[in-house]
Amino acid sequence: MPISVPETLLEVSGIEAGYGKIAVLHGIDMRIAPGEVVSLLGPNGAGKTTLLRAIAGLLPWTAGSVRFDGRDMRDAGPRESARAGLVHVIEGHRVFTQISVTDNLLLAAYDLPRRERAARIEEVLETFPEIAAKRHDKGGALSGGQQQMLAVAQGLIRRPRLLMLDEPSAGLSPVLVDRVLAVVSDLRAAGTAVLLVEQLIEKALAVSDRVYAMAQGRIVLEAKANEADLPHRLERAYFGQDVPTALHA
Incomplete structure (x- = not known):
């Protein structure tokens, strides 16, 4: 049986999705x-990125359901999802390189009341002083780590209830990886839920409450992040030697 969750913000049930005739997700819960x-x-x-795209409304699913805070998200696109508090930060430091940091954040806040935009920008820049000092610089002048911080800041400006981060450590130095993942811990402390796709297993587990593992478009393991010998169990699950549906504390 799956590990119990006391209250549900996001519920994904039996999701199947893919690209054209290529099925990628096979009944994800x-x-x-x-x-x-x-x-x-x-x-x-x-299938991790495909799952995030399906949850965010970027990719239609062929079966199953997604509910966010009790709302059926089947017909919700990415804009509607973001307005509901479900925000997806796409892999790869997707920022506008020819405009300033401030203008990048203004674009992320485009549909908020005008009087709130400046306050939201200052709020997220307090989280990332590294880019606050470069608020007038173009996005393309930032380092890779700073661009990743800006991408996360674009998501945070929505004050999400759930932030989905797709490999935020990709291409970053170890110091910057720690800096970006420290924000995940800060978000948890502030009451924001995070769904984190990450290749650095030990660093991901250090900031997580629970973990799901995928292989070949299916969930092959669910566990609490502090379970003993979890990295070894994850490796076995990936390669099909041990495919439990859940682990218990």
Whole structure:
């Protein structure tokens, strides 16, 4: 039986999705509670990014359901999802390189009341002083780590209830990885839920409450992040030697 979650913010039930005739997701079940950090781990090609795209409304699913805070999200696109508090930060430091940091954040806040935009910008820049000092610089002048911080800041400006981060450590130095993942811990402390896709298993587990592992478009393991010998169990699950549906404390 899956590990119980006391209250559900996100509920994914039996999701199937893919690209054209290529099926990628095969009956995914997942639950995330308010304020909980959940890591989604797995080898390349497991379907992790596809799952985030489906949850965010970027990719239609062919079966199953997604409910966010009790709302059926079937017909919700990415804009509607973000307005509901479900925000997806796409992999790869997706920022506008020809405009300033401030203008990048203004674009992320485009549909908020004008009087709130400046306050929201200052709020997220307090989280990332590294980019606050470069607020007038173009996005393309930032380092890779700073661009990742800006991408996360663009998501935070929505004050999400659930922030989905797709490999925020990709291409970053170890110091910057720690800096970006420290924000995940800060978000949890502030009551924001996070769904984290990450290849650095030990660092992901260090900031997580629970973990799901995927392989070949299926959930092959669910566990609490502090379970003993979990990295070894994850490796076995990835390669099909041990495929439990859940682990218990």
